[in-house]
Each structure stands twice: as C-alpha cells, then as structure tokens.
Amino acid sequence: RPDVLTIDVVVHIVHANDEQDLSEEQIDSQIAVLNEDFRAANPDIKNVPTVWQGLVGDARIEFRRASLDPDGNPTTGVTRRRTDVRAFSSNDAVKFAAQGAADAWPADRYLNIWVCRLSGGLLGYAQFPGGPADTDGVVITYTGFGTTGTASAPFDLGRTTTHEIGHWLNLFHIGGDDGTGCSGSDFVSDTPNQAGQNFGTPTFPSITCNNGPNGDMWMNFMDYTDDVAMYMFTQGQVLRVEACLAGPRQGLLV
Numbered sequence: 001r002p003d004v005l006t007i008d009v010v011v012h013i014v015h016a017n018d019e020q021d022l023s024e025e026q027i028d029s030q031i032a033v034l035n036e037d038f039r040a041a042n043p044d045i046k047n048v049p050t051v052w053q054g055l056v057g058d059a060r061i062e063f064r065r066a067s068l069d070p071d072g073n074p075t076t077g078v079t080r081r082r083t084d085v086r087a088f089s090s091n092d093a094v095k096f097a098a099q100g101a102a103d104a105w106p107a108d109r110y111l112n113i114w115v116c117r118l119s120g121g122l123l124g125y126a127q128f129p130g131g132p133a134d135t136d137g138v139v140i141t142y143t144g145f146g147t148t149g150t151a152s153a154p155f156d157l158g159r160t161t162t163h164e165i166g167h168w169l170n171l172f173h174i175g176g177d178d179g180t181g182c183s184g185s186d187f188v189s190d191t192p193n194q195a196g197q198n199f200g201t202p203t204f205p206s207i208t209c210n211n212g213p214n215g216d217m218w219m220n221f222m223d224y225t226d227d228v229a230m231y232m233f234t235q236g237q238v239l240r241v242e243a244c245l246a247g248p249r250q251g252l253l254v
C-alpha cells in the first residue's frame with residue numbers, strides 16, 4: 001500500500017448529563033492524538049529506548065471526522081444522544097438506539113467510536129475484525145477520551161483510543177493474554193515475549209520471561225501502562241494492521 005489511508009470516523013457521544021456531552025474541542029483533541037500515534041509522529045516517540053528505535057512502526061493511517069453521513073448528507077462526524085443509562089458496560093448496549101444509545105454507522109465505511117460513561121473502571125473496549133457490523137468499533141469512557149475537558153490523568157493523553165483502535169485493527173496485547181505466563185503470543189515477531197501486562201510508568205529495562213537485557217516493551221500502545229508511558233507500535237504490528245486492512249477490513253481502503 002503506497003499511500004496513507006484515510007479512515008472516516010463517526011464519534012457517537014452518548015451522554016447522561018451535560019458534563020458527558022463532550023465539546024467539539026475535546027473530540028478534535030482525540031483525533032489529533034490518533035493522527036500522531038498512527039503515523040509515529042507523536043512527540044514522545046523520542047522516549048523509545050535506543051535499542052528499539054529501529055523497530056518503530058508508522059501505520060500510515062490518518063483519521064478524519066466523516067463529512068458525509070450514511071445517506072450522503074453533510075455531517076460533522078459526531079452524533080449526540082442524551083440517555084437515561086447512568087453507566088454502560090462491555091455488553092454493547094451503547095451501540096443501539098433502542099437501548100437508549102446510538103446505532104452504528106455502516107462498519108465497512110466508518111470507524112465507529114462511542115464515548116459514554118463506562119462502569120467499573122473500564123477505560124474502553126473494542127471489537128476485533130470479523131464480528132457483526134452493528135457492534136463494530138470501539139467504546140471509550142468519557143474520562144479517557146481526548147486530552148482536554150473531562151479527560152483525566154493518568155488516562156488523559158488519548159491513548160485509550162489508540163489502544164482500542166489497535167485491537168480493532170487486529171492487534172493483541174503484547175503480553176499474549178495468558179495471564180502472567182510466558183507462552184501466550186501476540187503473533188507479532190518483533191515485540192519481545194513478556195509475562196503479563198505492565199501498569200503505571202515502569203522503568204526500562206523491566207525483565208520477565210528471560211527477555212533480558214532489554215525486557216518488556218512496556219511503552220508499546222498494546223501494553224496497559226499509563227497514557228504517558230505508551231508511545232509506540234512496532235513494524236511487526238504494522239504488518240498485522242496491513243494484513244487486516246487488506247483482508248477483513250478491506251472495505252476501508254476504497
């Protein structure tokens with residue numbers, strides 16, 4: 001794929017009160033983060049340890065608010081809906097107007113991002129490629145979206161959305177989702193094998209699974225560290241994303 005791919009985004013703001021009805025500015029702050037992170041153009045990419053700088057991957061994806069809705073009418077790429085639901089969970093209720101929330105736009109033409117209050121400390125969740133169209137996309141809690149307004153530390157740099165879109169593009173957690181074991185894999189060749197997920201702001205090197213001297217790639221977007229401590233995809237991850245865009249998500253390429 002020679003060119004940068006542009007993905008049309010629709011942001012569904014499902015709000016139970018005025019605070020959750022996020023400003024246009026906050027929405028744009030999130031789009032700006034995505035346009036840095038998926039181009040390896042984020043300023044903190046310079047913090048990648050020297051030994052891994054050659055592995056940094058540019059996914060060559062650009063995100064923009066949709067300018068036409070599914071019927072071909074002009075849109076701001078944002079839908080807003082007041083709801084009586086005080087908090088949503090990972091059960092996909094937020095994806096249905098009939099459940100007091102907002103229906104998906106066609107998943108072969110748009111990336112659907114729902115923003116709402118998620119319960120139980122859940123920052124976000126994603127649907128992997130290959131699932132039903134009416135639930136396709138990512139869901140982000142309103143305190144973890146964008147970099148201004150209701151975004152709150154340590155999840156106020158927009159990285160939850162970067163991470164969830166990583167899943168939407170078929171990336172797994174780099175710890176391999178086997179608890180703290182060393183046998184799970186993310187099916188990416190250039191991310192070190194590591195035990196579990198990392199949290200907070202680790203110090204390099206952090207060694208598990210005999211992965212010394214460099215240790216875990218805790219600064220990868222597909223780990224679980226704080227927003228300030230995650231700032232890279234690898235070239236191997238970009239290959240997986242490319243395969244997804246040439247396969248299950250190829251409709252987005254047109």
Ligand code: ARG
Nearest residue numbers: 122123124159160225226227
């Ligand atoms: N699905 C993960 C969770 O809710 C998202 C983790 C995002 N991490 C971050 N630093 N923003 O726990």
Ligand code: ZN
Nearest residue numbers: 163164167173
């Ligand atoms: Zn995840």
Ligand code: CA
Nearest residue numbers: 175176181195
């Ligand atoms: Ca593991």
